[in-house]
Structure formats: structure tokens, C-alpha cells
Amino acid sequence: MDENILMIYKYGDDVLKLKAEEVKHIDEDIIKLLDKMxxxxxxxxxxxxxxxxxVGKSLQMSVIDLTMGAKAEERIVLINPEIIESDGVETGEEGCLSLPGISAQVKRKTRLLLQYFDLAGKEHQREFQGFMARAIQxxxxxLQGVLIIDRVSSLRRQMVKKEIKRLKRDGKWN
Ligand SMILES: [Zn+2]
Structure with missing residues (x-):
């Protein structure tokens, strides 16, 4: 097993419900963790x-690459991200590595002004739109302890919970 590949925590694990702590110093441990993520x-x-x-670390950082590695230069690292402004609303389908096999229709803002730090510790204020804005939200x-299952109606949530039970029973919850 590749030691760079970390276990992905799933819905039901408590760490996913915590508000993550701010990253105070970008040190070697943080850089290594980001590489592994x-x-x-x-x-x-x-x-x-x-x-x-x-991956079980309650810290405010995230990595996004909409190209799934095809254009790794488009990868973005967000440290202590904060939405400064947002507008527009759109509902769209989302999945989540912590909810394998599940998808949900989630309402998101269509445009964001985001403040965040990169891995070099540089502060950015940048505008994002469309699917990238969705991924960032x-x-x-x-980082706030919220999952897509928390963003759907209670009726849909009950259905998703049943779906998860079935996936677990069939050994497909991974
Ligand atoms: Zn997710």
C-alpha cells in the first residue's frame, strides 16, 4: 500500500462534523499533508x-482539481478560505468521496469572491464562477462540518440514509 494514500473518512465519522481549525503556520507537516491529500x-x-x-485532519485546507489530474496546473490549494462576497443561485448535482455512491441536488451560489492562502503562504482574493464556485462551496x-446530505430536504435525507444502508449491506460503501 502506498503510504501517500490516506484513508478517506466517510459519513458517520465524527471528524466530518467538526468545524476545522485555522492553519496557523504552513510548515513541513502541512506541506506533506497537502501532498498526500x-x-x-x-x-x-x-x-x-x-x-x-x-482524511481525519480537522484543519482548514482543501485541494481541488476539476480536471482530475489531466491538467494538474489547474489544481488549487485553499488554506483558511473565506467567502467575501457571493451572488446568484443554482441547483446542481454533487457527489462526495465521503458519501460514495450517493449524489444530491444542492443549491449553491454561482459567483464568489474568495479570500484564501496558498501553500506558499501568499494571500489571494479571487473571483470564481460556475462549477469551480460550486466545488469551492x-x-x-x-471545513464547517457540513456534508451534502445536510443540504437536502429531510425527506430526501431519509432516502439517502436508506440508500447508504443498502450500499453498506451490499459491500459497496467504499
Ligand atoms: Zn465532499
Whole structure:
């Protein structure tokens, strides 16, 4: 087993419900963790984003690559991200590595002004739109202890919980 590939925590694990702590110093441990998160994300077949709580570390950082490694230069690392402004609303389908086999229709803002730090410790303020804005909101939710299952109606949530039970029973919850 590749030591760079971390275990992905799933719905039901407590770490996913915590509000993650701010990253105070970007040291070697943080850089190593980010490298492993990136390798872990790329090791999945369908992951376009991974937040530190999903590998059991309650820290405000996340990596996103909508191209799944095809254009790794488009990968973005978000440390202590904060939405400064947002507007527009759109509902769209999302999945999550912590909810394998599940998808949900989630309402998100269509445009964001985001403040965040990169791995070099440089502060950015940048605008994002469309699917990237959606992915960022999904990741920021993880840093707040929120999952897509928390963003659907209670009726749909009951259905998703049943779906999860079935997936577990059939050995497909991984
Ligand atoms: Zn997720």
C-alpha cells in the first residue's frame, strides 16, 4: 500500500462534523499533508476535491482539481478560505468521496469572491464562477462540518440514509 494514500473518512465519522481549525503556520507537516491529500484525491476515480477533515485532519485546507489530474496546473490549494462576497443561485448535482455512491441536488451560489492562502503562504482574493464556485462551496462546507446530505430536504435525507444502508449491506460503501 502506498503510504501517500490516506484513508478517506466517510459519513458517520465524527471528524466530518467538526468545524476545522485555522492553519496557523504552513510548515513541513502541512506541506506533506497537502501532498498526500493530492495523491489521495488523484487515486480515486472521480474525486475533484478533498478537504483535510476527509482524511481525519480537522484543519482548514482543501485541494481541488476539476480536471482530475489531466491538467494538474489547474489544481488549487485553499488554506483558511473565506467567502467575501457571493451572488446568484443554482441547483446542481454533487457527489462526495465521503458519501460514495450517493449524489444530491444542492443549491449553491454561482459567483464568489474568495479570500484564501496558498501553500506558499501568499494571500489571494479571487473571483470564481460556475462549477469551480460550486466545488469551492462544497469544500468550505467540509471545513464547517457540513456534508451534502445536510443540504437536502429531510425527506430526501431519509432516502439517502436508506440508500447508504443498502450500499453498506451490499459491500459497496467504499
Ligand atoms: Zn465532499
Amino acid at each position: 493530492t495523491a489521495t484525491m488523484y487515486s480515486t476515480n472521480n474525486g475533484i476535491g478533498l478537504a483535510a477533515p476527509q 462544497h469544500e468550505i462546507d467540509h
